[in-house]
Structure formats: structure tokens, C-alpha cells
Amino acid sequence: MQTVDSIANLFSPVKLGPYTLPNRIVMAPMTRLRAVGSIPTSLMAAYYAQRVSAGLIITECTMVSPLSYGYMNCPGIYSQEQVEAWKQVTEAVHAKGGKFFLQLWHSGRVGHPSLLNGELPVAPSAIAGSGTLHTPIGKVNLETPRALEIHEIPAIVEQFRQGAENAMAAGFDGVELHGAFGYLIDQFLQDGSNQRDDEYGGSIENRARFLLEVVTAVTSVWGGDRVGIKLSPSNTFYGMRDSNPQATFSYAIEALNGFNLAYIHLMEPNEIDLATREVLNPVLPIFRPIYKGTIITNGGYDKLKGNQVLSSGDADLVSYGKLLLANPDLPRRFQVDADLNTPDPKTFYGQGDKDLEKGYTDYPFLEAQPA
DSSP: OOOGGGOOOTTSOEEETTEEESOSEEEOOOOOOOSBTTBOOHHHHHHHHHTTTSSEEEEEEEESSGGGOOSTTOOBSSSHHHHHHHHHHHHHHHHTTOOEEEEEEOOTTSOOGGGTTTOOOEESSSOOOSSEEEETTEEEEOOOOEEOOGGGHHHHHHHHHHHHHHHHHTTOSEEEEEOOTTSHHHHHHSTTTOOOOSTTSSSHHHHTHHHHHHHHHHHHHHOGGGEEEEEOTTOOGGGOOOSOHHHHHHHHHHHHGGGTOSEEEEEOOOHHHHHHSOOOSSSHHHHTTTOOSOEEEESSOOHHHHHHHHHHTSOSEEEESHHHHHOTTHHHHHHHTOOOOOOOGGGSSOBTTBSTTTTTTOOOOOOSOOO
């Protein structure tokens, strides 16, 4: 039981794997689409380096293979050119004392042949997600993916392992697996997208197999204490659903206790999830008793709500998306209770090669003053 004096807040130092972070404010992974093709740029280095006052920075989703290409101008981590380009980004963050994890991502069925050299996207089952994508041929509906053959699955696990190795070569401090938001790991886990009848489908244990194989592969590179995983038990994005999400995610999270991970990153439902159908809400009280390690929470937190969830003990760190997007010095603004810049949704995502700085590296900092 925490005493009043020992209650954590956003500005308390915290141990995360082998690292001691100066605060519990995490920069959430946010798709920004500012890479050139799939190559990170100096502008991305400037963007992340602006936000090093967060205790931990997690990159945007980063592709582990050409067939995981879900969005135009997302970065990759599968080629030597990408690794070399990421080095300028990690060096910029480390030069200012930041801690930096790369998020490993396979989009699965969230793709389109126009992004994949004419090939169909792959998934556990030939079930189309709902929604649209911006592609080189315009805005399109998601197509029905090709179901992976069982002999193809080990190669994708190896792509995650190689991506973890490449992230280490690029100078990152750790990696986060993207197991949320309707992408490939999530597609295997939930029975609305996984209707296989082999060892990767059917029972919860079988549907969790791919997730656990990927975690095993990635921790073989980094060790568990520099690996995190993001999960979204209440997400409805791209038509995701599960017949018993509490049982499914309870099994997966209990199994993750065996890896001594740096953290799990749990998403609370957003307004769209809550409006789509009945979902688990809130998420943290269900899974905090199951998971024995560090939990990062995300879900529309401000300073007050962030401190409240930390003091409750339901989470150990809080990740911020839009607020850190628009306020590169968010920890300082929280400390002095300064006004916050307002995020501009029109510039969340890059638009080809036009005005890439706008809404990316041009949000103002507070003028220098004592903290």
C-alpha cells in the first residue's frame, strides 16, 4: 500500500528496465508520415529531439518488411539504408539526453496492392478490415487480404527479430512491439480477424501463439527488460472485435509476465470505440491485477488525470499523444501549469513532400524561464 509521501506523480523518477527515467511522461507512438519513401530524415531527427524532456520517447510505427507497408511515408527498419538513416535520429535524441524506443510494426491486412507492388496484404485469415487508406492511386477501401500459409509465419516472426536487431544497430535504447490497433499481431490475437483452424487459430492459446513467438524472438535480441508491447483490448479500429476480449487479453497479459518486459502499454478506449459498441471500459482495473510488471497507460490524459492514475497504482507511466505532438516541452508546461498549444488535426499526417515542417517541428516552446 502506498503512503501519501510515496505516491507517484508525473515528475517522479521511475525505473524502466535497466534505465532510470527522470519523469513518467512518455511520448506515445504517433503515425506522422514524414519519412521520404520509407527512409527517416533529418526533419524527423529534429522532431524527436525537440521532445526529449519526456522520460521516454517511442517512435511512430516502423515497418519490419516491405509487405508491412500500411501507409505512405512510414519509416522502415528492414534495410541498411533505413538503419543508417535512423542513426541520425537516435544520435539527435541521445545528444540531448533522451531515452528512445523504436516501435516494430507489421500492418497485416491494413494495406493495399498499390502499396505492396501489386501483392495482396497478408493476414491470419482472408477477412477484410473496415475502413479506408490513402494510397498512390487515391483513397481506397481495404481489400480482402490473403490468409498466410502456416509455413510463412516463421518468416514473419524472423522479420520482427531482424527488425529488433536492426533497431539495436541504429542506436535505439529498446523496442516496442505494436500489438494493438488492428495490425498483424492484434489480427492473430482476436477472433473477429482470426478464424484459422490450425495451431494459430481457434483457442485463445492458439491465437496468442504468434504474439508470444514474436515476443520470444525480439527478447532474444534485446533481453526482456528493453522490450515493451502495446495492446488495445477495447479497440474497434479497422473493424476489430473479439467474442471475449477480457478472456483473450487476460491470457495474453498473464503469459507476458514470463518475459520480464520493460513494460506493457495499455490503451483505454477512445470516443469512437465507445460509440461503436460495448467495450471494456476502463481497461486498467481489469488487467493491473494480472500483470506483475510496469504498465504504461494511454487514453486522453491531461496533467490531473495523469497524476490521478499514477497515484491510484493502476499504471506506472502515462503516454501522451496529441498533447506532446503540439507541445514539445509538455513536461515543463505541466510543471509550471502553463497554457498548452492546441493540436492541429489537419497537419497530423504528412502530405507527400509539401510543408512537412508545418504542424510537426513548428509548434512553439515556452520562453526560457526558471522551472
